[in-house]
Amino acid sequence: EPRAPVTGEAPADLVARVREDVIRRSGADPSSVRLIRDESVTWSDGSLGCPLRGEFYTQAPVPGYWIVFDVVGRKFDYRSNGQGNFRLCESPRVAPSGSS
16 A cells, blocks of 8 residues: 655755756656655665665665656656755665655
8 A cells, every 4th residue: 555645845955956857857848747745754775765776775774755746647756865865766666664
């Protein structure tokens, strides 16, 4: 059972930067870009719940944010650490281990 999206927990400047990345990647009209999740989470390790093949990650919990935008039904799933570094997760594998 996926958890209901939580919004309003990530810093506004981080959400704005992620939104710009979504617009740049999708080429969508900004008015069609909807924020559906910006949640404070603790990722189980340095992969932020989205490991890339061949990469090695710190094996310690990482506090950060889970930010998801919807562009006309297409989901853009971003993972961020507490320092505000974010990346698009192309193949989400792991939900975070619960809110901090």
